[in-house]
Amino acid sequence: MNYSNASPKEVRQLIREGKITTQTSGMCDGFAQGNLLIIPKEHAYDFLLFTQRNPKPCPILEVGDVGSRLVKTMADNADIATDIPKYRLWEYGKLVDEYTDISHLWRDDFVYFLIGCSFSFEGELLASDVPVRHIEEGRNVPMYMTNIPCVPAGIFHGNVVVSMRPMPADQVIKAVSITSSMPRVHGAPIHIGDPEKIGIKDINKPDFGDSVTIKDGEIPVFWCCGVTPQSAVMSTKPPIAITHSPGHMFITDVKNSLLKD
């Protein structure tokens, strides 16, 4: 089943019932998807400041009230603890387990952060005939750890994670121009060309997601990625954190076109 024309409400309901547990790329065409981090209130100030100091990898879409699972502005009647297909539980920076529902893990002091996702600009790229290889090949977007440090804030530090889309040189300018106008979903690329310059040793072995074909003469283009908070969790090692599983996003009721500045 292809959910590209389904409504976010329908798909979230199927996710809530455990009937969708896959990655969400291509679902609910035109609607924004979001990355997730949940941490206790004790560390929420440091993380919110981290997002403020690192707006390209961590553009905030919504922050929940302390203890609240309710999504207020980005969706109608959504529950952040059940409406994502796959969650990751982290303890002291280590991935402990994955879940399709985290109701049983929820705590009164948890705060959720929804962070913009590059899936939002892929529709805009496709509409302008810029190729999006991982969609063409039916895979998850390739994501890589880099050697680019985030600006630290309180306990939080770590390197930027990027997503990569290869394209012919003559499409790169168009891609920069289109994504520059969407700062709430990572904005313009952070790097173009040589992967080694940003610490990526093997472009065919992404740290998250799937590898994609890079055709002869194509240039890899790198955007900041909302998996960066997971990199920060690995570096910072807080006692507990919950994130989405890369590619398994929260689907909002907000159209991508409304995330333009």
Added chain:
Amino acid sequence: MNYSNASPKEVRQLIREGKITTQTSGMCDGFAQGNLLIIPKEHAYDFLLFTQRNPKPCPILEVGDVGSRLVKTMADNADIATDIPKYRLWEYGKLVDEYTDISHLWRDDFVYFLIGCSFSFEGELLASDVPVRHIEEGRNVPMYMTNIPCVPAGIFHGNVVVSMRPMPADQVIKAVSITSSMPRVHGAPIHIGDPEKIGIKDINKPDFGDSVTIKDGEIPVFWCCGVTPQSAVMSTKPPIAITHSPGHMFITDVKNSLLKD
């Protein structure tokens, strides 16, 4: 003495020495100025979330580390406790006193927030022949309390404060277009025309700053204003807060042109 061509560093030094205690509009042509709020760490998360939920009135330029008076990214070698011409001390939402230096009030748990200022886009307006009346008339910009509520966050709530610039109808579109591209300094206007629609009873009696001439046929154009945190302090009544005095800003080393998106 006119400081329009002086460097931010020189002017901050004169402010630090108590030799400039006036409002800063028109000083250090081309360089961004910032609004200030200082609060204890205890309330810093709520305020940071307030700025995240209200980015038009409260676009963050920099947040200090807990207890630090040092400005790191917006200026070189600046001290937030001495480098603003006039400060306001607030206790339980009441204005207690004004100071030209707050070194003696500084606490180890204080956090400062520097917030973008509409002075930054006035140079862009003038460069496009959009009139800026309060500069023409040598006054402080007129600012008003409105009936537009901010999105609350934790303890913080209050109404949006706006600044107003009157202009002929044929300049309004240009003004919207120019300021739309500068979201870090309040971005596009929040209202155009009838002041009563946003709760302003007498356009000739601003709540902060000075009144300016509105010529026959001119339309008042309203932008969100960085005095909004002071409105939130008045509504929220935290035990202690320190702000700049309206119009008496922190002058940064960052050019306005770099605050475009």
